[in-house]
Amino acid sequence: MKLKLPDDLKKYTVFTVLKRVIPCIVLLALISVLLCFFGERIFPADNIAFRGMLYAFALALPFVITGVPLKLFDSSWQGKITAVDIKDRWGFTNEAIPRVYGKINVNLTVEKSNGDITFVEINERTYTKFLHYRVSENRKNEHFLDKYKVGDRIFHLYGTKHVVILKDGNEGPVICAVCRRENDIQNDTCCDCGHTIVKSGFIR
Numbered sequence: 001m002k003l004k005l006p007d008d009l010k011k012y013t014v015f016t017v018l019k020r021v022i023p024c025i026v027l028l029a030l031i032s033v034l035l036c037f038f039g040e041r042i043f044p045a046d047n048i049a050f051r052g053m054l055y056a057f058a059l060a061l062p063f064v065i066t067g068v069p070l071k072l073f074d075s076s077w078q079g080k081i082t083a084v085d086i087k088d089r090w091g092f093t094n095e096a097i098p099r100v101y102g103k104i105n106v107n108l109t110v111e112k113s114n115g116d117i118t119f120v121e122i123n124e125r126t127y128t129k130f131l132h133y134r135v136s137e138n139r140k141n142e143h144f145l146d147k148y149k150v151g152d153r154i155f156h157l158y159g160t161k162h163v164v165i166l167k168d169g170n171e172g173p174v175i176c177a178v179c180r181r182e183n184d185i186q187n188d189t190c191c192d193c194g195h196t197i198v199k200s201g202f203i204r
């Protein structure tokens with residue numbers, strides 16, 4: 001089953017690919033030209049094999065710098081949460097008056113619409129505060145239990161670093177799949193970036 005993304009989100013993903021690929025191609029072209037015209041001066045090596053190695057190294061640089069093709073390994077997907085695990089790790093800082101620091105991570109097991117199982121880790125909150133704050137943070141864990149529930153449908157847009165919960169009802173805020181801005185559920189487009197807000201599923 002293929003996701004049918006709204007047109008503006010489709011454009012966003014294409015643009016994201018271009019944004020990653022074009023700098024790589026430009027760098028590659030630039031280095032190729034440099035090697036072509038000034039290669040012997042840049043790498044004055046007599047040994048042909050050694051020079052070949054230097055050339056290969058120089059030509060690999062654009063890929064290392066831009067992260068292509070590794071960064072292209074992503075896809076938009078939709079799935080269902082099958083397990084929620086909230087981890088609250090905390091400790092004390094090494095200061096004269098130690099403060100509490102902590103991280104609340106939400107670990108989700110997700111079954112994608114194509115049947116694949118994937119794991120999503122969301123860093124919900126990082127805090128370094130005094131002890132009383134920790135107590136109030138504890139209470140907020142319940143908020144996260146409410147936010148991520150088994151059975152909820154979840155969506156990830158290619159090129160972004162987050163997931164959004166898909167909502168059918170009329171309650172609560174919805175998160176923009178592109179910029180992560182919280183929007184009113186009545187909104188059809190994001191009040192910040194203007195992209196379509198993905199609320200319910202779009203697999204036909």
Ligand SMILES: [Zn+2]
Binds near residue numbers: 190
């Ligand atoms: Zn947005």
